[in-house]
Amino acid sequence: MAKVLMVVRILPRDSDTDLKTLLDKIVRELPRDVVVSDSRREEIGFGLEALVVGFLMPEKEGVGEDLERRLANIEEVGEIDVQSVTRV
Numbered sequence: 301m302a303k304v305l306m307v308v309r310i311l312p313r314d315s316d317t318d319l320k321t322l323l324d325k326i327v328r329e330l331p332r333d334v335v336v337s338d339s340r341r342e343e344i345g346f347g348l349e350a351l352v353v354g355f356l357m358p359e360k361e362g363v364g365e366d367l368e369r370r371l372a373n374i375e376e377v378g379e380i381d382v383q384s385v386t387r388v
Contacts, residue, residue, distance in 0.1 A: 302359040305337065306385045310351040310371065311344070313378035319351050322376050326353065329370050333358050352383070359387060 312322055323339055330336070338354040357363045364385065371380050 303388050304357050304359045304364070304385060305388045306355045306357065306364055306367065307383045308353050308355065308368075308371065309342065309381040309383055310353060310377055311348075311379040311381075312350070313376055315348050317376050319349060322374075323351060323353070325374055325376065326351075326371065329374060330355075331357075331363065331366050331370065334363065334367055356388070 310322070310326070312319065319341055323336075327336055334355050334357040336353055337356040340352050342350045342352050344350055355367060357367065364382075368380060368382070371377055
């Protein structure tokens with residue numbers, strides 16, 4: 301089965317949210333067959349930062365939607381923006 305890489309920009313709800321702690325929480329909430337392939341901080345401006353995370357998952361129906369739903373349900377996550385989805 302092919303794999304899909306979904307790159308998501310995650311903005312924290314509060315500007316004082318520790319992004320390392322947030323990433324750890326995201327990893328704990330992932331569906332069983334989804335892994336973090338890469339992550340980095342992105343400067344937004346005025347001291348605000350976001351996480352840009354690459355998620356590697358199987359190419360099957362509903363996995364991406366489940367991931368988005370789980371991310372949105374994390375209390376510290378303010379906004380998510382899927383930047384790209386590509387087959388790898």
